[in-house]
Amino acid sequence: MWALRSRLVEGLRAYGLIVAMWTRSTLAYRTSFLLTALGNFAATGLDFLAIMLMFTHITALGGFSLPEVAFLYGTSGVALGLADLVLGSMDRLGTRVRDGTMDVLLVRPVPVFAQVAADRFALRRLGRILQAAVVLGWSLSRLEVDWTPGKVLLVPLMLLCGAVIFGAVFTIGAAFQFVAQDAAEVQNSFTYGGTTMLQYPPTVFAKDLVRGVTFVVPLAFVNWLPALRLLGRDDPLGLPGWVDFLGPAVAAAMCGLAWLAWRAGLRNYRSTGS
Amino acid sequence: MRSGTGDTVRGPEEAGAVSHDPEESGAVGRGPSGGEPGFIELDGVEKVFHVRRKAGRLRRVREEVRAVDGISFRVPRGAMVGYIGPNGAGKSTTVKMLTGILVPSGGRLRVAGIDPARERTRLARRVGVVFGQRTTLWWDLPLRDSYELVRRMYRIPEAAYRRNLERCVELLDLEKLLPVPVRQLSLGQRMRGDIAAALLHDPEVLYLDEPTIGLDVISKAKVRGFLREVNAERGTTVLLTTHDLTDIEQLCRRVMVIDHGRLVYDGGLDGLHAVGRSERTLVVDLERELPPIEGVPGARTVKVEGPRQWLAFPAAQSAAPVVSAVAERYPLVDLSVREPDIEDVISRMYADNTAP
Amino acid sequence: MLYAAVAAGSFRRYATYRIATASGVFTNTVFGFILAYTYIALWTERPHLGGYDLPQALTFVWTGQALLAATGLLIGGGMDELQERIRSGDIAVDLYRPADLQLWWLAADLGRAAFQLLGRGLVPMAVGTLVFPSALPASPVTWLLFLVSVALGVVVGFALRYLVALTSFWLLDGAGVSMVAGLMCLFFSGMVLPLNVFPGGFGEVVRLLPWSSMLQVPADVLLGVHEGVGAARALAFQAGWAVVLLASGRLVQSVATRKVVVQGG
Numbered sequence: 042m043w044a045l046r047s048r049l050v051e052g053l054r055a056y057g058l059i060v061a062m063w064t065r066s067t068l069a070y071r072t073s074f075l076l077t078a079l080g081n082f083a084a085t086g087l088d089f090l091a092i093m094l095m096f097t098h099i100t101a102l103g104g105f106s107l108p109e110v111a112f113l114y115g116t117s118g119v120a121l122g123l124a125d126l127v128l129g130s131m132d133r134l135g136t137r138v139r140d141g142t143m144d145v146l147l148v149r150p151v152p153v154f155a156q157v158a159a160d161r162f163a164l165r166r167l168g169r170i171l172q173a174a175v176v177l178g179w180s181l182s183r184l185e186v187d188w189t190p191g192k193v194l195l196v197p198l199m200l201l202c203g204a205v206i207f208g209a210v211f212t213i214g215a216a217f218q219f220v221a222q223d224a225a226e227v228q229n230s231f232t233y234g235g236t237t238m239l240q241y242p243p244t245v246f247a248k249d250l251v252r253g254v255t256f257v258v259p260l261a262f263v264n265w266l267p268a269l270r271l272l273g274r275d276d277p278l279g280l281p282g283w284v285d286f287l288g289p290a291v292a293a294a295m296c297g298l299a300w301l302a303w304r305a306g307l308r309n310y311r312s313t314g315s
Numbered sequence: 316m317r318s319g320t321g322d323t324v325r326g327p328e329e330a331g332a333v334s335h336d337p338e339e340s341g342a343v344g345r346g347p348s349g350g351e352p353g354f355i356e357l358d359g360v361e362k363v364f365h366v367r368r369k370a371g372r373l374r375r376v377r378e379e380v381r382a383v384d385g386i387s388f389r390v391p392r393g394a395m396v397g398y399i400g401p402n403g404a405g406k407s408t409t410v411k412m413l414t415g416i417l418v419p420s421g422g423r424l425r426v427a428g429i430d431p432a433r434e435r436t437r438l439a440r441r442v443g444v445v446f447g448q449r450t451t452l453w454w455d456l457p458l459r460d461s462y463e464l465v466r467r468m469y470r471i472p473e474a475a476y477r478r479n480l481e482r483c484v485e486l487l488d489l490e491k492l493l494p495v496p497v498r499q500l501s502l503g504q505r506m507r508g509d510i511a512a513a514l515l516h517d518p519e520v521l522y523l524d525e526p527t528i529g530l531d532v533i534s535k536a537k538v539r540g541f542l543r544e545v546n547a548e549r550g551t552t553v554l555l556t557t558h559d560l561t562d563i564e565q566l567c568r569r570v571m572v573i574d575h576g577r578l579v580y581d582g583g584l585d586g587l588h589a590v591g592r593s594e595r596t597l598v599v600d601l602e603r604e605l606p607p608i609e610g611v612p613g614a615r616t617v618k619v620e621g622p623r624q625w626l627a628f629p630a631a632q633s634a635a636p637v638v639s640a641v642a643e644r645y646p647l648v649d650l651s652v653r654e655p656d657i658e659d660v661i662s663r664m665y666a667d668n669t670a671p
Numbered sequence: 672m673l674y675a676a677v678a679a680g681s682f683r684r685y686a687t688y689r690i691a692t693a694s695g696v697f698t699n700t701v702f703g704f705i706l707a708y709t710y711i712a713l714w715t716e717r718p719h720l721g722g723y724d725l726p727q728a729l730t731f732v733w734t735g736q737a738l739l740a741a742t743g744l745l746i747g748g749g750m751d752e753l754q755e756r757i758r759s760g761d762i763a764v765d766l767y768r769p770a771d772l773q774l775w776w777l778a779a780d781l782g783r784a785a786f787q788l789l790g791r792g793l794v795p796m797a798v799g800t801l802v803f804p805s806a807l808p809a810s811p812v813t814w815l816l817f818l819v820s821v822a823l824g825v826v827v828g829f830a831l832r833y834l835v836a837l838t839s840f841w842l843l844d845g846a847g848v849s850m851v852a853g854l855m856c857l858f859f860s861g862m863v864l865p866l867n868v869f870p871g872g873f874g875e876v877v878r879l880l881p882w883s884s885m886l887q888v889p890a891d892v893l894l895g896v897h898e899g900v901g902a903a904r905a906l907a908f909q910a911g912w913a914v915v916l917l918a919s920g921r922l923v924q925s926v927a928t929r930k931v932v933v934q935g936g
Contacts, residue, residue, distance in 0.1 A: 059466045066456055067585075073847070080850045087854060091863040097870045099716040102709070145451045147416040150439035152467055160454075172338070224690035230701040238705045245712040250704065313364060313416050 048152060052274065055151035061161035067164050073164060081168030083121075088240065089114055089176055103244035108183035109272055115177025116196075116264040117239035120186040120203025120231065122170035123184030125205075128211045130161045143310065156305060157215065164222035180277045186271060195267055202288035203263035207232060209295035210258070216299070235260045243269070243277050251277055338476065353389025354520065354552050360386045360422035362408050362576075382408040384576035385422065392519070393550040395542075397567035397584075401555060403578040406556040410522050413554070414444055427519060429605075439620055440469060443513030447525030452497045459493040462515060469516035476515060483511035486541045492617050503534030510538065514545060520552040523543070525561055537567050560654050585631060594627040596653040597637055602646035611640040622648070630655050673770060674778035681782030685790070695740060699795040699856045700707040703736040707803050721867035726806040727894050728865070733799030735862050737792035738821065741784045742885045743828040744862055746892030750780075754849070757839040766928055779828055779830055784825040809894055810925040816902050820889040823909035827884040831856070837920065840927040861887035881916060884909040 067074050092114065096107045105113075134157055137143045161226045214228030221227075233255070243265050244252050253262040257280060269276050270285040276286065362383040367375040387633045388418040390396050411417040412424060415431030415616050416440055424431060429438045443453065452461040466476045484490050488508040492500060496500060500508060506526060514520060523542070545551050557563060563570050563584060566604045570587055572580035580587055597614065600623050607616040608624055614637045628637050634652050641647065685692075707729055714725045716750065723731065738744065755775055756762045765772055795896040800807060842848060857863055859882035866878050866887045878887065888905050891897050897905040 055468060058464060062453070062456065062460060062464050066460065076847045077850070079853075080847055084854050085852065087858050087863055090858075094864055094869060095713055098712065098720055098868065102716065141446075141449050144411065144446065145417050145449060148414050148439055148442065148451070149434065149468060150436045150442045154437070221690050221694075223688060224694045226691065226698045230698040234698065234701045234705060237702065241709050241712070243704075246705075246708045250708070256683045258930040309420075311416065312420075 052152040054098070056155040056159045058281035059156065060162045063159070063162040064164055074138060077163075077165040078168040081165050081169075082172045085118060085169045085172045089172075092240070103242040106243070108180045110240070111176050111180035112184060112238040112244065112269055112272070113264055115173050115175075115180055116268060117205065117236045119170055119177060119200050120263050121207050122166065122173055123200070123204035124207035124211055124232075126163075126166045128158045128208050129163060129166055130158055130159075131211050131215035132218070132228055133160065134215040135225050138218060138219060138310065141221045145297065147311075153307060154212075158267040186273075192271055195271055197287055199264055199267040202292040205292040206260065206263050207235070208296050209292070209299035210235070210260075212299035213272040213302045214310025216302040219306035219310045224257040231258055231260075235263075239264050255280075259291045259295065262288045284314070338499060339561060354392040354394075355388075355390040355428060355554065356423070356425045357409075358423040360412060361420045362412060362426050363420040365515060381576050383412070383419075383573075386573070387422075388571060388576050388578060390552060390554065390583060392552055394569065395546045395553040395555070395567050397555050397557065397563035397570040398573065399560075399563060399570060400573035404573045406573055407524060407649075408442075408576075409573070410524050410556060412523060412553070414438070418445060424551075440516065443516070443518035445506075445509050445513045445521070445523045445526055447506070447523070447528045448480060449488045450497060450505055452505070452508060452512055454498050455496055457494050457496050458489065458500070461497060462493075463514050467511050471516050479515050479517065480511070481573040483514060483541075486544060487511055487537060504532045506534065507541075512542065514551075517549070518551065520554070523553065523555045523557075524587070526555065527555055527557065527562055535559075535561075542566060558652070559604050564654075570647065593636065595630045595642070595655055597626040597628065597634060598651045598653060599624045599626060599641055599645070599647065600649040602648055607644070608641060608645060609643075611637055612636065614640075619671070626652075674774055677775055677778040678785070681779040682786045683782075685783050685786040685802060686815050689748060691754070695791050696794045699736040699739055703733055703795050703870055706732045706735075707799065711803075713873035714917075718902050721865055723865070723894070724806070725865070726804040726827050729751045730806045730894060731805045731861075731865055731890050731919060733803075733805070735886055736795040736799070737788070738824070738886055738889065740787040740791040741821065741861065742824045742860075742889075743780070743784070743832055744856055744860055750776075750836045751849075753833070753836040754839045757836065773917070773924060774898060777826070778832060778918075780829040780832075781822075781825060784829075788821065806836040806894055808893065810935070813893065813895060816906070817889060818905065820892040820906055820909060823906060823913055824889050826913045827881055827909060828856070830913060830920055831881065833920045834916065834923060836924045837927055856885065858884055859883065860885040861890065865890075881912040884912050 089111075092110060093107070094111075095102065100106070102110060134143075137146070137157070146153050149156065181196075210231050213230070214231065216225070218224055227264075236256070238246070238250075238254065239260060243261070251261065251265075255266075266276065266285045268281075268287055276285075285297075326330075326539065357603065361381065361382060364380045364382055366378050366380055369375055382541060386409065398409065399408055403661050413426055415433075415435030417430040426438060427441055429441075431438050452458065453464065456464070459474070462480060465471070470480075486494070487510065489507060489511060492504055492508060495504075495506065497505060509650075510523075510526065517518055521542075526542075528536065539562065541555060546553050546566075549604050553566075555562060555567060568586050569584060570580070570582070571578055596617070599608070602622065604622050607619050607622075608626060609616070611626065613632055614626045614628040616624055617627045624635065626641070638650060704869055708733055712729045714720055714723070714728045718724065720728070735756065743750075753762075755764065765775070768775075799805065808817075831852065835848055837846050858868075859877055861882050861883065866874060867881055868874075869877050877883065888897075888909055892902055
């Protein structure tokens with residue numbers, strides 16, 4: 042336990058060091074940073090523009106109004122954005138394994154995970170978070186919800202748990218690249234595909250698909266289940282009410298799974314060297 | 316596959332891999348030689364890979380590749396040892412096991428008493444690694460920032476860091492390169508930068524994987540001079556894999572040759588030449604086309620192409636008498652000496668081995 | 672022929688990335704499913720939106736996923752390499768080759784597109800057609816027209832990305848331009864939402880821009896929206912943009928080449 046904790050501290054320290062270095066070098070080119078951050082802002086904004094275009098023709102999608110869809114959009118966007126900011130470069134792991142630079146990380150006296158996670162830390166990814174946060178803010182101002190302290194607390198909690206769940210998916214995807222180096226895109230299906238799905242109400246999708254993202258890849262806990270509770274809507278799967286609050290437990294379980302996957306991946310690399 | 320067992324290691328001394336001339340323990344040679352526990356110890360180390368190979372259009376078969384096939388050697392603290400062999404012989408795999416990147420499939424391996432595979436991060440603080448082909452620096456960051464990051468990662472005390480950096484900057488001529496992003500450095504500059512990065516934390520052992528590959532003559536000389544200095548001054552143990560026999564000649568008194576995952580030679584460089592009967596080549600440009608040069612003691616003409624002729628002579632022999640013998644009797648325009656190829660040397664060792 | 676060999680080589684090269692292709696197919700299929708369900712919701716709410724019925728809207732989704740890689744709708748789309756060569760100065764070597772730079776890269780891009788149409792297009796299209804209602808045409812003529820339209824779309828996509836890559840001659844960091852160009856591509860091709868759903872005057876303008884050649888026009892040809900003279904007009908629209916953009920690429924290229932020659936790289 043003690044060893045684990047000191048490894049964790051070491052890892053966080055190394056992560057901080059590398060992130061600080063990247064941030065410093067990014068800010069040296071201020072214009073370039075602002076432009077790419079703006080680009081990120083616009084890139085994710087297009088998705089929402091599409092939703093707004095849809096709503097020029099309709100008043101409700103799957104029974105959800107525009108502010109309600111915007112709430113789903115904002116929460117999944119912020120959650121993914123946070124995970125992307127913290128662990129966003131992990132999908133380059135396959136490239137590292139292929140070109141041999143993975144070895145370089147293994148000869149340094151700090152945990153490999155911290156180095157991979159912090160590699161090319163890009164502050165411009167704040168653009169995505171900001172864009173999603175703007176949409177979220179707008180939706181919160183328009184939603185008709187009886188705000189109780191519990192409900193108010195639920196919003197930051199779901200963002201945090203969502204970010205952790207997405208982070209675990211990033212990690213598992215990266216661990217998979219130890220085995221299949223060209224499979225970066227599979228990861229995208231779960232992260233970017235997942236967030237696209239979570240932007241829309243669960244009522245839109247086939248039940249099997251909703252079951253899939255609840256029980257198999259538990260993305261539903263990022264925002265769907267807590268949001269349904271918040272918006273006072275029924276769960277299309279008819280799960281018991283307490284399931285809506287399982288977010289933290291699911292996030293913790295996903296972290297455990299990610300940890301195991303990462304360890305297995307790294308062990309595989311260290312026995313095969315590729 | 317070759318016939319024979321793991322102990323076909325050939326050296327000048329029959330005792331084999333373990334014993335060395337006390338002199339060979341290097342300038343700093345701490346501790347007695349002989350049965351002493353080495354700083355680097357390998358006992359029957361193996362690394363087996365399973366690869367999938369294409370067999371026909373769709374079928375793939377699993378195949379076992381023994382990249383390192385039972386290697387044993389000891390390197391005392393402060394020694395500077397060459398580790399050579401043809402491509403794919405198992406050199407890099409060995410270095411990867413020594414650094415803990417790869418976990419051995421069998422045998423026992425210790426560096427400074429530590430099992431690298433189990434305590435990789437602890438060992439990392441005491442080890443410096445330079446991969447010739449890949450940089451350990453941060454591609455997009457200026458050299459100085461990379462060093463700063465190394466300092467923090469390795470928790471190098473400020474004073475030691477400053478002292479080491481100054482020394483490296485001076486000896487490797489890095490002053491002008493410090494503000495330059497690594498990706499803009501030439502290969503030779505980058506290699507120098509990499510070597511400095513590997514030494515900032517005062518490692519007790521330095522592994523260099525092809526440190527002079529692709530470098531120009533001046534960079535090579537600078538790198539070699541620096542390594543000699545580091546080894547002499549700090550007593551850093553150095554293990555050097557290379558393709559370039561000149562690296563070995565100028566730096567190492569002891570050399571180990573690996574082929575097909577086995578240690579085929581461990582001893583002095585002179586011994587290697589004797590065993591391999593390797594030859595150097597004198598390339599002679601004459602004023603005009605002439606019949607093959609004859610009557611040079613110890614040398615024979617191996618090739619003639621217009622006015623240019625190639626003379627082979629034993630690598631252990633000095634080139635001077637050959638040159639003077641040629642110059643005495645032939646109209647010379649230009650001369651150059653080619654060093655023997657490692658591949659060549661090793662293939663000759665084989666020729667010896669298989670001969671009855 | 673030289674350019675045929677370049678195209679064939681490029682086809683083979685992309686064919687070797689098996690795992691990347693497989694994971695791309697997987698991703699395209701996943702996104703196809705997600706989009707299909709949102710379109711079902713949208714078209715259930717508003718049947719005949721944009722003139723499509725539901726099967727047509729769904730076929731549009733899967734056509735988009737099938738063409739995503741081929742027409743280079745994905746950011747980069749094979750032009751990163753040219754950009755990298757320009758940045759590193761290796762382009763000088765290419766300019767001295769006895770081959771035309773633009774045609775060389777066009778050939779390579781056509782080879783890439785041909786592979787990605789087969790390797791990454793067929794499976795998502797088949798899955799989509801099996802799982803959801805579809806409006807695929809029965810007439811072989813329509814399919815033939817569709818293929819011509821896709822080919823023209825690939826050329827337009829190439830011409831656009833070629834122009835973007837050439838900006839690297841002047842811009843040190845081309846990442847920003849590539850990103851913006853990629854976004855325009857996704858949005859104005861109809862990938863995010865069919866262009867005929869775009870409202871009013873905005874929609875009118877968007878449908879006339881070159882990006883519509885990359886998805887909207889081929890999809891409409893496949894769905895039988897354009898028939899007879901209409902189809903001919905649609906193909907002419909694409910060909911027109913292809914010519915204009917290739918010609919601009921040529922113009923920019925000659926300016927850039929002069930710059931390289933003058934500065935010596």
